[in-house]
Amino acid sequence: MEQLLDQFLHYLIVEKGLSKNTIEAYSHGLSRFLNHLRGKGIQKIREVSKFDVRGFLLALKKKNLSSKTIVRNLVAIRTFFRFLIQEGILESNPVENLESPKVAKTLPEILTLQEIEQILEQPNLQTPLGVRDRAMLEMLYATGMRVSELTHLPTHQVNLEGGYVLLYGKGSKERIVPLGSEAMKRVSLYLKTARGILAKGKESPSLFINRSGKGMSRQGVWKNLKDYGRRAGLRKRITPHLLRHSFASHLLERGADLRSVQMMLGHSDISTTQIYTHVTGERLKKIHQRYHPRG
Secondary structure (H helix, E strand, C coil): CHHHHHHHHHHHHHCCCCCHHHHHHHHHHHHHHHHHHHHCCCCCHHHCCHHHHHHHHHHHHHCCCCHHHHHHHHHHHHHHHHHHHHCCCCCCCCCCCCCCCCCCCCCCCCCCHHHHHHHHCCCCCCCHHHHHHHHHHHHHHHHCCCHHHHHCCEHHHEECCCCEEEEECHHHCEEEEECCHHHHHHHHHHHHHHHHHHHCCCCCCECCECCCCCECCHHHHHHHHHHHHHHCCCCCCCCHHHHHHHHHHHHHHCCCCHHHHHHHHCCCCHHHHCHHHHHHHHHHHHHHHHHCCCC
């Protein structure tokens, strides 16, 4: 079964072009599933029934894992069995008609415009790291890009003259996102001043580099953003994804159409983007209740 899992992961990397994070999630979930099967004395993939899969999902539930995590594991198992049928290894799919657990939709938390401003004002612009961080924060909020897209972003994919950035999202899907004047100004300042100082003569394709001249890590971006949120006196858990949520919600609040926001976020399915319409709807309700004379 381990050999089949290796073949499947190779297929996801080479043929499907999925991101490293997605591959790791599939690998983790399926390894957990195969260990569960071995614990039940099942050695061959042909012996697996839908009852075995149900038993695995029940075991996850008993570990108090969230419905979202359980569904993610089921998606990995479904995709794995479809691959096995496609390759002629199996003739029938034991999970084809298995229902997914219902996941309660939780509305993403967002930052207000004032809170965004408070965070953006925190970096010390008298230092190269502060100039870099201000440019980085402006770019995250201006584009709504994922933190992995930011840390993998090479300098040549930023077009300051045209005012846009070229991004490769999940599945290496290409999209162009406008930068906005403030982000352009800050990135331009960073490139002209701070980046050369941080590089110390080293060559790096990454736009944002650390004090060693190497590309920023995801952990480095998270740590800095968390620190700036703390300095700003915000009680919310500040993450790069919170800036992404805020980017989408603020655009929709000000009249952007859903399809455009979907394209900028790089969502393959518009239903993923639609959750932000619920966020803006909830905020509008609160505003109405607060300010309307009959609220």
